[in-house]
Amino acid sequence: MTKVVIIGGGPGGYEAALVANQLGGEVTLIEREGLGGAAVLSDCVPSKTLIATAEVMVRIENARQLGLHIAAPDVTDVVRVDLGEVNERVLHLARAQSADIAQRLRQDGVHLVSGSARLDGPHRVVATTESGEKAFDADIVLVATGTTPRELPEARCDGERILNWKQVYNLTEVPKRLIVVGSGVTGAEFASAYDGLGCDVVLVSSRRQVLPGQDQDAAAVLQRAFERRGMEIMSESRAYAARREGDEVVVSLEDGREVRGSHCLMAVGAIPNSAGLGLEDVGVALTPSGHISVDRVSRTSVRSIYAAGDVTGVFALASVAAMQGRIAMWHALGDAVTPLDLRRVSSNVFTTPEIATVGITQQEADDGDVRVASVLLPLASNARSKMQGFTDGFVKLFCLPTTGIIIGGVVVAPRASELIHAVSIAVAQKITVDDFSQAFTVYPSMSGSIAEAARRLHNRDEALLTT
Ligand SMILES: Cc1cc2nc3c(=O)[nH]c(=O)nc-3n(C[C@H](O)[C@H](O)[C@H](O)COP(=O)(O)OP(=O)(O)OC[C@H]3O[C@@H](n4cnc5c(N)ncnc54)[C@H](O)[C@@H]3O)c2cc1C
Ligand SMILES: NC(=O)c1ccc[n+]([C@@H]2O[C@H](COP(=O)([O-])OP(=O)(O)OC[C@H]3O[C@@H](n4cnc5c(N)ncnc54)[C@H](O)[C@@H]3O)[C@@H](O)[C@H]2O)c1
Numbered sequence: 277m278t279k280v281v282i283i284g285g286g287p288g289g290y291e292a293a294l295v296a297n298q299l300g301g302e303v304t305l306i307e308r309e310g311l312g313g314a315a316v317l318s319d320c321v322p323s324k325t326l327i328a329t330a331e332v333m334v335r336i337e338n339a340r341q342l343g344l345h346i347a348a349p350d351v352t353d354v355v356r357v358d359l360g361e362v363n364e365r366v367l368h369l370a371r372a373q374s375a376d377i378a379q380r381l382r383q384d385g386v387h388l389v390s391g392s393a394r395l396d397g398p399h400r401v402v403a404t405t406e407s408g409e410k411a412f413d414a415d416i417v418l419v420a421t422g423t424t425p426r427e428l429p430e431a432r433c434d435g436e437r438i439l440n441w442k443q444v445y446n447l448t449e450v451p452k453r454l455i456v457v458g459s460g461v462t463g464a465e466f467a468s469a470y471d472g473l474g475c476d477v478v479l480v481s482s483r484r485q486v487l488p489g490q491d492q493d494a495a496a497v498l499q500r501a502f503e504r505r506g507m508e509i510m511s512e513s514r515a516y517a518a519r520r521e522g523d524e525v526v527v528s529l530e531d532g533r534e535v536r537g538s539h540c541l542m543a544v545g546a547i548p549n550s551a552g553l554g555l556e557d558v559g560v561a562l563t564p565s566g567h568i569s570v571d572r573v574s575r576t577s578v579r580s581i582y583a584a585g586d587v588t589g590v591f592a593l594a595s596v597a598a599m600q601g602r603i604a605m606w607h608a609l610g611d612a613v614t615p616l617d618l619r620r621v622s623s624n625v626f627t628t629p630e631i632a633t634v635g636i637t638q639q640e641a642d643d644g645d646v647r648v649a650s651v652l653l654p655l656a657s658n659a660r661s662k663m664q665g666f667t668d669g670f671v672k673l674f675c676l677p678t679t680g681i682i683i684g685g686v687v688v689a690p691r692a693s694e695l696i697h698a699v700s701i702a703v704a705q706k707i708t709v710d711d712f713s714q715a716f717t718v719y720p721s722m723s724g725s726i727a728e729a730a731r732r733l734h735n736r737d738e739a740l741l742t743t
Contacts, residue, residue: 277302278609281401281414283393283553286313287594288420288585290377292601293386296416299609303386304412306393306403311381312374314422315594318442321373323465325366326445327626330472333357334628337472341665352474359473360448367445395419395554398580416608419553419560419568419576419583420601423546423592430517430528431457437525437539438518441466444541450475451539455527457515459486461625463543464498468627471507478508478535480515480527487625491638491686493652493672494631498688501629501668510535518542548587565589572615574604582608590616593623619683622700624693629669632696635684635703636674648684649677649736653729655689659720666690671722673699673709673729677736680708685729689722698726709733 280296282289285307296303310317337351348354381388389412391405401412425440427433435443441462452475456467459481471477479486479502486502486509487495502509510529517528518540525540548567555562561569561577567589574582582604585597599616606613622634641648655661655669669688675681685699702712709730717724 278415279413280304280416280418280605280608281306281393281412282418282420283401284313284420284422284549284585284587285311285377285388286315286420286422286585286597288422288587288597288601289313289418290381290601291598292418292420292584292605293381294384295602295605296609297384297386299605299611301416301605301609304389304401304414305381305386306389306391306401306412308390308392310371310374311378311388312370313420314442315597316373316377317370318445320594321370322366322445323441323462323469324626325369326362327465327469327472329362329365330469331628333474334472338665350474357450357473359450362473363445363447394552395558395560395581398558398578415580417581418574418601418604418608419550419555419581419587420585420597421549421553421587423548423586425542426545426547427542428516428518428544431515431540431542433542434520437520439539439541441541441543447539451537452476453478453537453539455480455518455525455535455537455540456543457518457527457540458543458545459483459509460489460543460545461487463541465626466541466543467502467507471502471505472628478510478537480510480513480529480535482512482514484511487631490625490631491633491672493638493670494633494686494688497629497668497670498625498627498631501627515544546586546592548589550587563589570600572603572617573607573613574600574616575607591618591621593621595623596621620700620704622696624696626693629666629688629690630692632687632692633685634696634700635682637684638672638686641674646683647677648674649680649733650674651729651732653725653732655722655725658722658725660722660724661689663720664690671725671729673726673733675709675733675736680710680733680736681706682709682712682730685726687726695723695726698723 278301280301280303282305293305391403393403396402433440455478457480467479514530527535568583570588584600625631652672656667672686674684682702687695713730717727
């Protein structure tokens with residue numbers, strides 16, 4: 277039996293454990309905090325649960341456009357947000373999901389160890405547990421230890437008013453004025469959620485526009501939506517310090533300005549959990565940022581050691597972590613394996629509106645990496661959008677100019693995360709725009725606009741060609 281030891285029980289680790297077990301491995305999974313990892317306990321799942329609540333508030337607020345009037349100037353005058361109760365629910369759901377994952381792993385026969393692990397050679401892992409150190413021999417080791425929120429040296433999080441994204445669930449009242457530092461996906465999602473919950477939000481963005489890593493047409497729509505809702509966006513502003521002054525937090529910007537609020541959320545990225553694992557001692561190569569270097573089948577520079585998930589810095593998504601973990605085990609245990617293909621990954625920014633993307637990006641098209649034809653169709657003319665009072669978003673499709681094969685897309689809309697799946701299938705299955713537009717869509721529906729975008733790409737001479 278192949279002995280597999282997995283360090284880290286997030287999506288990278290636990291999905292790998294399920295596959296390794298399925299392929300007949302003797303699997304030990306060592307986790308120091310809880311099964312499901314940060315994804316389930318503090319990052320992905322809690323944030324999406326909080327956002328689900330915030331979305332309801334936004335829908336109530338927007339009901340005015342549909343002729344449904346709230347008998348008060350502000351939605352928070354009639355709907356009281358009990359943030360303590362909201363956060364209790366958030367954490368309860370996270371713990372319940374963690375317990376489900378643990379139960380499933382145990383049922384499958386995975387040996388679960390609660391403790392902190394490190395390598396002791398390429399074929400040995402030592403776990404520090406409550407009952408002392410335990411050593412495990414391993415034919416294969418998978419490192420899936422995730423990341424930790426980055427802190428600015430002069431803006432240390434205290435868990436009360438200067439918070440990272442794992443600490444916000446301690447709040448029992450909606451902050452009066454929340455300063456969100458960082459306008460990447462994490463910053464944008466929390467800014468959107470707290471704004472929805474009726475909080476006065478200031479977003480400190482180091483770039484000209486929010487979401488610098490995303491499709492810039494989509495980011496522009498989101499920035500406009502944020503501004504229209506009254507959010508203050510401080511563009512091209514870098515924070516360097518945050519301090520408490522009584523009941524206030526003061527954030528100092530590099531240009532000398534100061535921003536005052538009741539709370540501050542630091543969302544300035546994450547650092548890999550690769551230190552103290554003994555990786556360098558066994559010869560595992562790291563990148564300059566401290567991530568573990570892996571190839572497309574999750575191999576590190578040491579034959580018996582694989583790595584998966586955020587600690588590899590490949591594409592910080594739960595879905596990618598899970599796939600990297602599975603691929604590692606398929607490869608290590610001799611099953612058929614397809615190397616990781618990032619061109620097929622779909623992802624979503626859970627703001628209001630949502631931004632979903634799959635495949636090639638506008639940036640890659642603009643950089644000339646591949647010659648594409650593309651079309652951008654605003655949803656303002658979509659009948660369903662109008663009925664729902666939504667006019668902000670768009671659908672963008674990319675295809676190869678020669679064959680018409682769909683290679684990517686962007687959807688900015690409510691529930692874009694669901695709408696993108698059709699485009700995702702088209703990208704994975706190499707479907708042409710003509711074949712795509714043959715499928716019936718419901719009338720009226722927003723997905724009708726995706727089919728319409730594909731129809732517009734029938735005459736690709738007229739479409740915007742990017743080289
Ligand atoms: C706020 C936020 C929201 C997000 N939302 C989404 C989303 O909506 N969709 C999405 O796809 N992705 C989302 N992500 C990204 C997603 O959470 C990560 O990509 C995912 O958690 C990566 O999984 P992982 O297995 O690599 O690491 P993690 O989930 O971080 O798990 C790693 C585990 O390893 C354990 N560990 C670390 N060191 C050791 C050690 N020495 N010994 C034992 N155990 C150890 C840790 O305790 C942790 O439990 C979000 C991220 C953030 C920050
Ligand atoms: N919905 C999702 O799937 C989801 C949600 C959240 C995070 N994630 C994943 O996590 C990854 C990391 O996202 P993130 O947003 O946490 O980190 P990030 O590194 O992508 O963004 C951090 C942002 O903070 C800015 N910044 C850094 N220092 C600053 C300073 N001093 N002042 C002001 N701004 C500063 C950076 O310029 C950057 O734009 C994402 O790429 C994504 O893959 C996914």
